[in-house]
Amino acid sequence: MTRVQHKPVIPENASVEQLRGLLQESELRFSRLADASPVMIWMADTDNLVYYFNKTWLDFTGKNFTELAGTGWLKCVHADDLKVFDQVEHKLRKRESYSCEYRLCRADGVYRSVFEIGTPRILPDGVFAGYMGKTVRGFLSNIY
Helix, strand or coil, X not given: CCCCCCCCCCCCCCCHHHHHHHHHHHHHHHXXXXXXXXXXXXXXXXXXXXXXXXXXXXXXXXXXHHHHCECHHHHHECHHHCHHHHHHHXXXXXXXCXXXXXXXXXXXXXXXXXXXXXXXXXXXXXXXXXXXXXXXXXXXXXXX
16 A cells, blocks of 8 residues: 655745744645544553544534643543553553544443544654544444
8 A cells, every 4th residue: 555645845045934833724725624524532641641632522522622621531431431541551662553442422321432542643753742542423333
């Protein structure tokens, strides 16, 4: 399988102002793409504290960003399923990709099974930058 890579167009001798504009446009493009996705998308920092949720995540849980940020999103996970994240912990320490299933509380208070895939973010210079992932609503689940 061939991977398509996007190379940003940065003009030679670009001013700081031009670079800021390009960065803003890139962030806006990502945000619009993520918010249009039916998949719940998130990003976490190097301490595994989540700092980004797309609109689909917010709509599914009925929570706002402040309620979910950091480890707040864990309050939406069914108490019996929190042990799943103990099993994922060794992958996080080794900065490896992981997948898991758990029940997540919808905005209406009903728990639904979800499947999550987390992938380490590695910068071009090889530095670990945290995790990003996707959470898909329950069609794969064999838990509840």
